[in-house]
Amino acid sequence: xxxxxxxxxxxxxxxxxxxxxxxxxxxxxxxxxxxxxxxxxxxxxxxxxxxxxxxxxxxxxxxxxxxxxxxxxxxxxxxxxxxxxxxxxxxxxxxxxxxxxxxxxxxxxxxxxxxxxxxxxxxxxxxxxxxxxxxxxxxxxxxxxxxxxxxxxxxxxxxxxxxxxxxxxxxxxxxxxxxxxxxxxxxxxxxxxxxxxxxxxxxxxxxxxxxxxxxxxxxxxxxxxxxxxxxxxxxxx
Numbered sequence: 001x002x003x004x005x006x007x008x009x010x011x012x013x014x015x016x017x018x019x020x021x022x023x024x025x026x027x028x029x030x031x032x033x034x035x036x037x038x039x040x041x042x043x044x045x046x047x048x049x050x051x052x053x054x055x056x057x058x059x060x061x062x063x064x065x066x067x068x069x070x071x072x073x074x075x076x077x078x079x080x081x082x083x084x085x086x087x088x089x090x091x092x093x094x095x096x097x098x099x100x101x102x103x104x105x106x107x108x109x110x111x112x113x114x115x116x117x118x119x120x121x122x123x124x125x126x127x128x129x130x131x132x133x134x135x136x137x138x139x140x141x142x143x144x145x146x147x148x149x150x151x152x153x154x155x156x157x158x159x160x161x162x163x164x165x166x167x168x169x170x171x172x173x174x175x176x177x178x179x180x181x182x183x184x185x186x187x188x189x190x191x192x193x194x195x196x197x198x199x200x201x202x203x204x205x206x207x208x209x210x211x212x213x214x215x216x217x218x219x220x221x222x223x224x225x226x227x228x229x230x231x232x233x234x235x236x237x
Contacts, residue, residue, distance in 0.1 A: 010076070011176050011207035012041040012064065017073035017083070017231075019059060032233040033059055037073065039209070039226055043175070046198065046208040048222040051229040057211050060228055061178050064209065065100050066090040077176055095123050099174035103181050105153055105161040113139065113156075114149040117167045124172065131171075138167035142193055159185055170197050177201060179210035183217045195221055 017037035023029045034056050041047050049057040062068040063082070064075055070083040078097040080089055094100070099120075107116050117135035122128065139149060142163040148156065153164045166182060182198070183191045191214075198221045201208065212218035218225070 008042065010040040011043050011078060012039065012209060013074075013076040014039040014060075014064070015074050017060075017063065017070050017075060018233075019056075019063060019068060020071050034228075034231045035072075035233045037228070037231040041176075041207040041209055043205040043207050044202050045224075046202055046210060046222045048210055048212050048218045048225040050225045050227045056228045056231060058180070060231075061100075061180060061209065061211065065098065065178055066093070095120070097174060098176045098178070099169050099172065100178045101166055101169035101180065101182050103162070103165075103184060105165045107153060109154050110152050112150045113144065113153045113164055116153055116164060117171055120168060120172045134171055135167065138171060139164070142167050143190055159187070159190075162186065163190060166194055166197070170201065173201075173204060173206070175206060177206050177208045177210075179208060179212075181211055181213060183212070183214045191217070 015038050018032070018035040020030050020032045023031060037060060039047065039060075049060060051057055059068060063070050064077065066082045066085070073083060075082040077093060080093050080097075082090065082093070085093070114132055114135050117139060118128075118131040121131035121134060126134075136146075136149070140146070144160060144163055144167070148160070153161055156164065162185065169177070169179075179198070182194050186194060195217060198208065202221070208221075210222070212222065
């Protein structure tokens with residue numbers, strides 16, 4: 001049960017975060033892409049990352065998830081500093097605390113869809129029957145026909161793969177969630193289901209950071225927006 005102090009403490013907190021890329025095939029040129037990024041997300045809040053294409057929205061999300069290592073600053077997720085954590089700590093954080101719904105489904109070929117969605121729950125030690133029941137509930141809610149559940153989602157259409165990805169991302173009640181365009185390319189019925197899943201996650205206290213090019217969806221589920229253009233490195237005069 002969340003205490004008042006826990007609810008008033010950020011689940012996700014960034015301070016002084018900077019990132020540069022080294023172009024090894026171009027004389028090891030260093031390209032600064034972000035500096036002094038700061039962000040706080042409380043339990044139950046949803047923050048939208050905004051800014052023009054190339055401003056760094058995806059880069060910031062990947063740093064929070066640990067796919068990119070920050071060069072400077074601190075990235076706390078559930079008290080773990082992702083910027084300095086060991087790989088085993090990142091793996092544990094992703095298993096228990098930090099969920100990520102990307103635009104693209106990446107799974108082992110030939111694994112049935114039902115098992116793909118149940119996998120995060122099985123990794124936490126949930127009984128197989130219960131995990132598969134939860135997976136079936138989400139797949140049904142997202143209108144993936146039951147006849148497809150025994151097939152690999154690698155054979156599905158883009159929209160079906162996206163819905164499988166969403167089901168997998170919402171299978172476990174992660175305390176923190178990263179959402180990369182969760183409503184992109186969805187029909188109105190499934191878009192509504194996804195927005196309801198986000199609202200339910202907020203209601204139970206999940207801290208959410210997302211990229212929403214769907215302005216209506218952003219207005220409905222996000223509490224505020226952060227323009228990452230403000231974290232663009234300043235060019236010396």
